Amino acid sequence: MSEAAVQEPQVATSGNEALLQRADLLYCLAQAFLPPPSHWTVCDWAQPLVDDLTEMAPGLPGLDLEDVKAALAAECARWAAQARAGGGDTWLVEYSRLFLVPPVPVTLNAGVYLEGALGGSSTQMMLACYEMAGVKPDERFHDLPDHVAMQLEFLARLYERAARGDADAQAMAEEFAAEFVHAWGGALQQACRKAAASFPAAAVFVALARLVRQTLGDPGLV
Template structure:
C-alpha cells in the first residue's frame, strides 16, 4: 500500500472525529458544574480550533452558538434547567433519542440497527452512560470512534469499510431525523427563548455531519460489500432467534392456562434469560395476567405533539 498516495484522503478523519466527540459531549446532561462550564466556555473555542482543519462550522454559526450559550447559562436555572425542559421533562418537545424520531417509540427497529453497529465494532455501552443506545450524544461519540478506527488502520480496504459504515450510520440513522428535530427546536424557541442555545448547537451539528458525509463519500465512494449485504432488520431478528424457533409456538399461560402468542421480541428475551440461567417465570404469562400481577392496567402511550407530527 502506498501511504503517501492516501494520506490526503484520510487527513480529515481525525479532526472530524474530534469535532464529533466535542459535540457528543455537548449533548450530555450538564448536571455537573464542570460540564456546564465547559459547555459555556470551552466548546466554541475547541470547535474554532478544529475548524481550521475541517472548514466547518461557519464562523457565523459559531458566533451565534457562543452568544446563545452565554445567554442561556446566565438565565435562571442555567443550562441544566433548559436542557431538562427540552429533553428530559415530559412532554419533552425535542427528544434526543433517535428511535423516537425515526420509529415513534423507544427501543424500536432503528435502535436495534444502531446496537448492531456498536456490536459489529466491538463496543458496548459504558455502565456510567445512563441513557438509551439511540441517544444523540452516544451516536456522535460512536461515529467519532469510527473516524479514529479508520485513521489508525494502514489497510486501505479496511479503512474504506469503516468509512462506509460511518457514512451509512450518519446518513440513515442521524441526518434522516435531523430536519424534523430542528423544526421541533424552532417551535420550542417560540415558547422558551433560552432554548436558542440548543437550536444553534443542533444547526452546528447538522452542518458538521453533512460536511463529514461528503468526505466519507470520497474515501468510500461505493458501499462496502459487507455493508451492502447486511441483513434487513427482520432477517436479523429471525437470525438471532433461530436456535429455538419452537418457542414461537403458542404458549400456555402459567396463571390462567390460556394459550397466547409470545411474539418474537418476547421469545428473544426469554432465550437471553435462559442462556444466562436466569428466572423466566415472569415472562410465561399472557399479557393480561402479566399486567395484573404487576398491578398494571392497559394504557396507551401518547407522544408529544411535536414528535407525533413527524412519525
C-alpha cells in the first residue's frame, strides 16, 4: 500500500514507542500472510520471523510468542525429516496449498468470513476506510481490499501515524479493528485449525492468526 503525501514528524512523540512497536509488529504479520520467496524453505522463512518477533516483544508487554515459536519449530522439524528422506517442499508450495490452489482450504479474503462472499459490502467498506485515511492499495498487490495482509498493513500505518502525533489515527485504527478484524480473526484461526488436519503447515497460521488477535486486543480471544 502507499500513502498520500502527508506532512508527518520524523520522530515518534514522547511516550508513543509502544505504538511504533505495535505498528512494526503488524507490518511483520502482514508480510507473514503474503506469499514467501519461491525458493525458501519454512526454516528460511521462520528464522527471520522469529528474530523479528523476539526483538519486538520487549516493547509490547504481555505479548505471548510461545505458540508461534512452537508451531514454527514443529514445521521446521517436519520439513527437515522430509528433506532427509529426499523430499520437503518449499514454503511457497505449502502456502499455495493452503491459500492459493482451488478449492482453497483457507481463504485470506476476510469478506468470506464476514458475509460469505467475495467483493461484498464489507470489502467496499474497507476500501472506503483506506481512502478516507489517504491510503490506497499498491498497484502491485493483485488482490481484493479485504485481504488479511492489506488490512494489517493499513492498521500498521495508522498506528505509525499515531506514534508520530496524528491525534485521530489511533482511534481510526481501533475502530477499524473492532469493525472488521475482530469479526474475522476467530474465523480465520478456526479455518486454519480445521485445515491443519490435512495440511500440517496450517498450524503455523493458527498461531499467527491468534497473535494478530492478541496484538489488536480481540475481546473474543480466550
